[in-house]
Amino acid sequence: MTASRQKRNAWLKKLAGLADGADKAQEDLLMGIYQARQDGVSYADVAYGIGDKSPSGIPAKVEKGRAVLEKRKGGTE
Known part of the structure; x- marks a missing residue:
């Protein structure tokens, strides 16, 4: 069965x-x-709060979060 073009x-x-x-x-x-x-x-x-098993991956997420915040503050989303 295939969907109609409108449904798709x-x-x-x-x-x-x-x-x-x-x-x-x-x-x-x-x-x-x-x-x-x-x-x-x-x-x-932080790891506990987001459901991660280990805090070792949090520093990388912190850096990514900083980059996202800077990007959004710059007005380019």
């Missing part, structure tokens, strides 16, 4: 919107990690 286009539009939302949510999470570390929250507490 509607779903493509919906899926693209969901994917964009997921990308924004991931960037928001990275910014939150960066901001939590700026407020003095430990790597272990």
